């Protein structure tokens with residue numbers, strides 16, 4: 001399918017979000033370079049996800065990259081997924097508590113409740129709109145990264 005031009009929203013006052021200036025589009029070489037930079041930063045930190053604001057870029061862009069790890073040995077190994085303008089469409093009532101860490105809060109781990117299942121709409125790195133259901137550890141990572149876009153870190157949710 002031919003790539004669509006997806007306008008990437010700038011972070012800021014959520015109320016102004018609708019009028020937010022799109023500061024990048026999926027066909028923008030600078031956006032593709034930022035996605036590659038985030039992948040490098042995430043891998044350098046052994047992360048399973050990363051959000052653009054963590055590297056000082058206030059735009060609606062995250063990467064989700066689950067892999068098996070000591071705390072989640074049965075986590076799926078997945079190709080890193082860049083998500084432009086991710087939006088939670090629905091979620092399970094059921095929540096699960098699980099261990100989280102954060103590249104922006106080094107050295108701290110916390111037990112965080114997250115929805116066990118979520119449905120997310122997002123643009124892929126080529127600007128194609130995707131709608132996908134995530135569960136368990138991958139759903140946890142998506143919720144953790146989307147929190148970063150809303151200025152939240154996991155310690156804000158530790159009960």
Ligand SMILES: O=C(O)C[C@@H](Cc1ccccc1)C(=O)SCC(=O)c1ccccc1
Nearest residue numbers: 046047048049050100101102103140141144
């Ligand atoms: O700050 C980030 O977004 C990266 C963060 C993502 C994340 C970890 C755990 C649960 C949800 C989201 C990390 O990757 S922290 C370091 C890490 O590799 C890790 C920590 C706990 C469990 C699994 C991995």
Ligand SMILES: [Zn+2]
Nearest residue numbers: 101102103104
């Ligand atoms: Zn984090």
